[in-house]
Structures are given as C-alpha cells and as structure tokens.
Amino acid sequence: MARRSRLPLWEKVNLMAVMSLPAGYTKAVWERHMRSLVKIAGPLSGHQFLAGDGIVAVVEDGDPDEVELDDVIDSTAHRMQLASETVMRYYTTALRWPEAKRAAGVGFTVHFTLSSHPQRFRVIKNPPLDPVTGEHRWSVDAARRKMTQLTRHAADSDERLERADKVLKDDDDAAAEVSRLMKREGVARKVVADPKTRHELRKAEYEHWRAVEHGEEEEEDSGSAPGKAEKQQKKSRAVASRPRQEAEIVVLLQGFAGFFATLQKTIPEIHAQDYTPQTKAAVLEAVAKGRAVLDWCESAITTGRTGMDRDLVRLLEGG
DSSP: OOOBOOOOHHHHHHHHHHHTOOTTOOHHHHHHHHHHHHHHHHHHHHHHHHHHHHHHHHHHHSOTTTOOHHHHHHHHHHHHTSOHHHHHHHHHHHHHSOGGGSOTTOOHHHHHHHTTOTTHHHHTTSOOBOTTTSBBOOOHHHHHHHTTOOOSSOOSHHHHHHHHHHHTOSHHHHHHHHHHHHTSHHHHHHHHTSHHHHHHHHHHHHHHHHHHHTTOOOOOOOSSOOOHHHHHHHHHHHHHHHHHHHHHHHHHHHHHHHHHHHHHHHGGGOOGGGOOHHHHHHHHHHHHHHHHHHHHHHHHHHHOOOOOOHHHHHHHTTO
C-alpha cells in the first residue's frame, strides 16, 4: 500500500498548478483520458523492456571478438524503424536492470533515468514523496532530481535557480542574461537592495575601470576582430570614467581639506578646562564618530567596499 504523508502546502500548490488540471479541460474529461492512458503506460513500459531484452540477446549472440556495438545498434534500429538513440536506450536500460531487479509498477523511463546510479537497486525501492498525490511514488522528475539532472517541473525557488546555474555555465551567457534581467525594474531594485550584491557590483566596477586605466581591459575575444564603432565605444567608456573618478577624488580631498582647516584653526583656541562633563562627552562622542568615519573611508579606498555596517550606522545616528 502506498504510504501517504503531509507535505508543505506551498509545494503542493506550486506543482499541482502545472500538473493536475491543464487549462481548457473539466476535471471529468481530463480524468477520463488519464485513466485510459495510465492503463496503456504499464504494458508500454513492459514492451520497452521486452525490446531491450531482445537487443541484449542480439548483442550477446554475436562473436564477442568481432561485434561492434554501434553497428549492431544502428542495424537493429533500421530494422525496427526506430532512432538509434532509442534502441541504445532500450539496450542499456535492460542491461543495467536485470529482470529480477526491476521495480513493479515503475515506468521504463524512471529505470532508464536511474540506470547509472551506483545504488540503483536500493534507491528504486524507496520512492520519494510525490508533491501532487501525497504518495511515495516515482515520477520522471523525481528520478531526475535523484540524479541531480534538470527536471521538467521545478519544485521550488532553489530548484529553479539550480536549473539556471546548470544552463548558464558559460560566463558570457550568464553575464548576458544578468544584463537582460537587470533591465527589469523590479529585478534591478531587488538586486541592489542586497548589501553583499552592491559590494560585488562596486568591486567589479572598480576592477574594470582600473584595468581600463592601465590598458589591461580588453573585450573578450568574440571570434572576430572588433569593428571601428566598437573600438570607439571602448575608448569613449575609458575616457568617460576619468572625469567621474576625478570628480570623486576632488570631493573627497575637499572634504578632508575643510575638516583639517577647521580643526587646525579651532583646536588651539579651545578652553577644554572650562567644559562641563556633558560638553566633553559630546565632543568625545563626535571624535569617536569622526574616527569611525575615517576608518570607513580607508576601508572603502583599499577594498572598494563602500557599505556601512550596522554598528557604524547606529554610531552615526547616535544610537
């Protein structure tokens, strides 16, 4: 008897929305068709294994010193009017799943998906929870998850992100997709709301323009020489960065100059001996804030990390 178990409502709703009743059908019509197809699925799986066993027999009956597996598969596929890939799938699945080890009621494709698992004979006896039915049973997606393969239906956000990571393995593809997504206002706003992400963006920008300034930054080879317009764009970006950097430096140095000038003029004339304890405490608190801000500035210049930590925010706010 199939075991039943509770599962998180969000997960059940997420998958049931795409797998239970497609748009355009009443439940009665859909279920009528599904009952008929499920009855066919069992015998169909059996026929696939039967074909696989037959192909295994063909290979084993040949002279082991002369048989070329690919030739046998191709010739068999031609006679069966199937694709060679299909015949190879039948063969390898039947070979890796001796009849005594096959799980009753579990489809051929699930066996095929699990066929390279080192503990497949044990694994197939322990089906996972099906989020749609609430039963412990195998599905193709469940088998793919077990093999850490991409599934047709992602169960949650983590699985969707994992799928994206596997698809976008190439850095160029990933960068292009990030650039495209950043054009969506909601995405850009959420990305920059994360302090760690902001830091990584600033760090990358800092490294990029520093490389441009030193002539180290080159567009990655796209397989063809860059055109005149592209070269001009690169030159323009490099030139455009200089005024921005110079303006930032001027603002910083002017701020320090004003700070130094004010203190240099004021400190020699103070009468600290006349200050009340409260006044001294207020000034020393300002000194602590100034020291913390200078440390922050030093860290930002040396590391490129410009975000304030919570302690600094509380200190500057007087908390």
